[in-house]
Amino acid sequence: MALIEIKNLTYTYPGASKPSINDVSLKVEKGEFVLITGPSGCGKTTLCRCFNGLVPHFYQGELKGEISVAGLDTLKHHTYEMAKHVGLVFQNPENQLFALSIEKDVAFGLENNGVDRVEMRRRVDEVLQQTGIYDIRERSPHEISGGQQQRVAIAAVLAMEPEIIVLDEPTSFLDPLSAQKIFEVIFKLNREQGITVILVEHRLDLTAKYTNHLIVMDEGKIRFEGDPRQILSNEETRLIGVGIPKATLLYQMLKKEGLNLNNATPLSSEELADQLLEALKVE
Amino acid sequence: MSVFDGLKFRKVYSPIHNLDPRMKFAYVIAIFVVAIIFYQVIPLLVLFFMQIPFVLLARVQRQWLRSLRGAAFLAAFIFIINVVTTYFTSGYTFTAINIENSTAMTLRFIVLVESFSVFFLTTSPDHLGLALEESRVPYEFAFAFTTAVRFVPVLAEEAQTIMDAQKARGLELEKGGLLKRIRNYIPILIPLIVSAIRRSLELAEAMESRAWGAAKKRTNLYSLKLHKGDFALLAITIGILALAVYAHFNVAVPTVSSLLGF
Numbered sequence: 434m435a436l437i438e439i440k441n442l443t444y445t446y447p448g449a450s451k452p453s454i455n456d457v458s459l460k461v462e463k464g465e466f467v468l469i470t471g472p473s474g475c476g477k478t479t480l481c482r483c484f485n486g487l488v489p490h491f492y493q494g495e496l497k498g499e500i501s502v503a504g505l506d507t508l509k510h511h512t513y514e515m516a517k518h519v520g521l522v523f524q525n526p527e528n529q530l531f532a533l534s535i536e537k538d539v540a541f542g543l544e545n546n547g548v549d550r551v552e553m554r555r556r557v558d559e560v561l562q563q564t565g566i567y568d569i570r571e572r573s574p575h576e577i578s579g580g581q582q583q584r585v586a587i588a589a590v591l592a593m594e595p596e597i598i599v600l601d602e603p604t605s606f607l608d609p610l611s612a613q614k615i616f617e618v619i620f621k622l623n624r625e626q627g628i629t630v631i632l633v634e635h636r637l638d639l640t641a642k643y644t645n646h647l648i649v650m651d652e653g654k655i656r657f658e659g660d661p662r663q664i665l666s667n668e669e670t671r672l673i674g675v676g677i678p679k680a681t682l683l684y685q686m687l688k689k690e691g692l693n694l695n696n697a698t699p700l701s702s703e704e705l706a707d708q709l710l711e712a713l714k715v716e
Numbered sequence: 717m718s719v720f721d722g723l724k725f726r727k728v729y730s731p732i733h734n735l736d737p738r739m740k741f742a743y744v745i746a747i748f749v750v751a752i753i754f755y756q757v758i759p760l761l762v763l764f765f766m767q768i769p770f771v772l773l774a775r776v777q778r779q780w781l782r783s784l785r786g787a788a789f790l791a792a793f794i795f796i797i798n799v800v801t802t803y804f805t806s807g808y809t810f811t812a813i814n815i816e817n818s819t820a821m822t823l824r825f826i827v828l829v830e831s832f833s834v835f836f837l838t839t840s841p842d843h844l845g846l847a848l849e850e851s852r853v854p855y856e857f858a859f860a861f862t863t864a865v866r867f868v869p870v871l872a873e874e875a876q877t878i879m880d881a882q883k884a885r886g887l888e889l890e891k892g893g894l895l896k897r898i899r900n901y902i903p904i905l906i907p908l909i910v911s912a913i914r915r916s917l918e919l920a921e922a923m924e925s926r927a928w929g930a931a932k933k934r935t936n937l938y939s940l941k942l943h944k945g946d947f948a949l950l951a952i953t954i955g956i957l958a959l960a961v962y963a964h965f966n967v968a969v970p971t972v973s974s975l976l977g978f
Contacts, residue, residue, distance in 0.1 A: 482921075491924055516927035527870060528915050529922035531863045533842040540937035547931030550939065557937065575869045589926060 434504070436597065436629055437461035437484065442498035444479060444488055453479040455653035457498075461631065463596070466623045466643050468661070469633045471650035472674035477633045478524075480650070481601040484631065485519040486512045503596050516542060520590025522600040526582035530574040535566065535585050538574065542593040556592050564588040564618055580611030587618060597629045598622065604636065613639055638678045641665065641700040649675055662698040680705040732774035732838045736946040737847040739953070740835055746953045747831040750960040751824050756969045757816055759960075760823040766956075767830050776837040783833040787826065795822040812973040841865040843940075850940050863919075871912060878907050 439459040445452040454476045461467055469477050482488040486507040489496045500507045503518035523529045532538035536557055543553045561567040564584045569577055574585065583603050590598060600619065604612035620643050623630045634640045641647070647661035651673045657664045664670055665681050680699045687694065694712050699705040732740075751763055771780045798818035799810075806814055845862035849855060882903050883889070889900050963969070 485925055487921060487924060491921060512924040513927045513930040516925055516930065521925040523918065523922060523925075525918060528918040531859075531866055531919060531923070533840070533845070533862055533866055537842070537937055542926040544935050544937060545927040545930045547933050547935050549935060550937065553935065553937055574866065593927065 434501070435460040436463045436465075436503060437631075438499070438501045439483070440499040442483065442496070442500060444483065444497075445495045446479075446492060447494045449494070451653075453653055454483070457653075457655055459648070459655065459658075461597075461629060461646075463629055464623070464627045465629055465646055466620070467629075467631045467646045467648065468637075468640055468644040469631065469648045469650060470635060470637060470675055471656075475650040476653040477650055478601055479653075481521060481599050481631070481633060483507065484597065484599050485515040485521050486510060487521070513545070516595075517546070517593055518596050520593060520595040520598045522583070522586045522590055522598065522603050524602045524605055526579055526586055526603075526606060527574075529586050530582060530589075533573055534571055535574065535577070536561065536570040538585055539570075539589045539592050542589060546593070556594070560588040560591040563591065563622070578611065579607050580614060583607065583611075583615055584618065587615070591622070595628070597631065599631045599633075601633045602635065603632075604634070609639075612636060616640055616643070635676055637665070637676055638680075638701070641678050641681075642704065649673060661700060665700065666698045684708075728775075728838075728840075730774045730838070731945060732770055732834075733840070734943075734945065735838075735949055736940055736942055737839045737843045738851065738940070739942070739946045739949045740839060741847070743949055743953045744831045744835045746957050748828060750956060751827045753960055753964050754969070755817070755820050755824070757820045757823060757972050758969060759963070760820055760827060763827045764823060764830065767827075767834055770834050770838075774834070774838045776834070779837050780830070780833060783837070784826070784830060787829040791822050791826055794825050795819070798822070813971065816971055816973050846936070846938055846940055849936060855934055867915075870915075871908070874911060875904065875908055878904050 437459065439457055442454055442457045442459075443452050444454045457476075457480065469480065471477055479488060482492065483500055484502055484507075488494070489508065490512050496508070502515065505515065505518065507515060530538050532541060539557050539560060540553055543556060548556070558567070561570050564587055566581060566584050566588060569581065574582060577585075583606075587598070587600075587603075598619070603619075604615050607615065616639055619630055619632065622628045623643075632640060632644075641661050644661055647657070647659065647664050648655055649657040649664060649670055656673060657667065657670060665675075665677050666685060671677050678700055680702045684694065684699050684705055692712070694708045697704075699708060747763060747767075751760065754760055754763075771777055795818050798821050799815065802814040802818060803810060841862055845858045845865075848858040848861060879889070887900065887903055889904075890897070891900065
């Protein structure tokens with residue numbers, strides 16, 4: 434069985450006239466790096482909330498279909514049980530840190546689970562180091578930059594040793610450089626520790642290269658799913674409002690003009706640069 | 717923003733800051749009790765000067781003086797009321813003893829203010845929250861307290877942003893009479909409250925996602941341990957209390973006026 438399995442999921446928020454997620458089916462295997470994108474209001478955030486049971490436990494509303502995450506039915510298991518398996522990182526870094534020092538914040542989930550102090554200290558120090566914020570562990574959340582705050586949020590979910598980390602537009606409040614650093618941290622977790630990552634992002638320029646499982650959502654439905662090289666070179670994807678990476682666009686333009694590059698569609702500037710260099714050498 | 721600066725906390729290390737907040741609180745309460753037991757100037761003066769080594773050790777003189785200055789108006793008020801009422805009750809005369817008693821009342825107030833301000837100036841909210849938790853206050857309350865402190869600077873910043881935005885749209889805050897000025901702040905308050913509510917929802921969501929309420933028995937990353945300094949403070953506290961109670965029953969405290977020979 435896949436790590437995450439969703440079958441014909443339809444969900445309507447209380448008081449809403451139409452469903453935010455409409456007949457979504459999805460499978461995510463262990464160790465995958467899944468990228469979800471789509472225009473605002475397409476249901477990405479709602480889908481994230483489904484992974485750890487915030488929908489429907491926290492939000493109520495009407496849910497149809499089946500969800501199983503890490504072998505648990507989220508309808509039957511509360512968010513605090515799911516939290517051990519699924520870590521959710523939110524968009525606004527400021528509103529997910531509540532303690533007066535960073536290490537205390539990172540320990541929050543462990544404290545809630547009643548982990549004993551020695552073990553807690555070990556895990557907290559470990560994740561602080563993994564995310565590169567060990568040196569600022571005694572500072573207060575409001576004294577550090579947005580990028581650092583988001584690393585704290587990642588460290589905080591990481592401390593609970595989840596199998597899955599879901600990040601809902603974690604960089605939309607950050608500048609490009611901090612964003613890139615966050616992506617690198619996330620990618621490293623996926624690569625080195627085999628943590629399954631589900632990343633919701635608009636910045637495909639920086640992230641498309643990490644994934645081979647891209648999901649494009651629109652109006653509560655999954656419109657495209659699969660190989661990013663194929664999906665991103667599709668004209669329809671652009672029309673939905675997905676920000677196609679510039680390298681991919683340039684590649685398409687060059688191809689239209691008859692420049693024949695190595696066949697695979699590039700997802701990042703580096704890939705395109707390599708292809709161009711190769712083409713120039715041959716000629 | 718300067719209004720909110722006083723509410724920001726900084727991590728400071730000093731022998732006094734490192735003391736156990738529970739011990740410090742016990743000390744403050746002891747001072748409080750002693751200040752109530754005595755109504756004479758001399759012991760109250762002693763109490764007043766006894767705080768100064770703490771202030772100096774903690775290196776919070778500047779903030780401490782500021783809080784005393786804040787209390788000055790109220791102190792003057794207490795003094796005048798006392799003098800005036802004793803003037804009427806003692807047959808329309810000013811006596812040295814009356815003035816002295818009024819001074820003692822004022823001193824008592826100042827001693828209370830100063831000892832509490834030393835406590836709050838030298839105890840980080842983090843420590844205070846921890847002390848609340850360890851004295852078996854339900855965790856929800858301790859959490860609410862630390863979170864409130866955590867969000868003070870955030871909300872202050874947001875209030876500033878909203879003020880700037882509304883001013884940019886032509887809102888004039890410093891215009892009109894008192895009532896009009898108060899009304900001017902409505903366009904600041906409403907967005908501030910709305911966004912605070914929205915923020916609290918996001919916060920609740922984040923707490924849920926981090927296993928809030930998972931285990932019956934919560935653990936804590938930090939623990940309060942009593943060190944040498946804490947025992948010393950405890951000894952001082954008990955000493956002061958014992959001495960005060962003994963003096964209260966067995967020693968006739970002279971008044972300043974009798975010493976001066978009035």
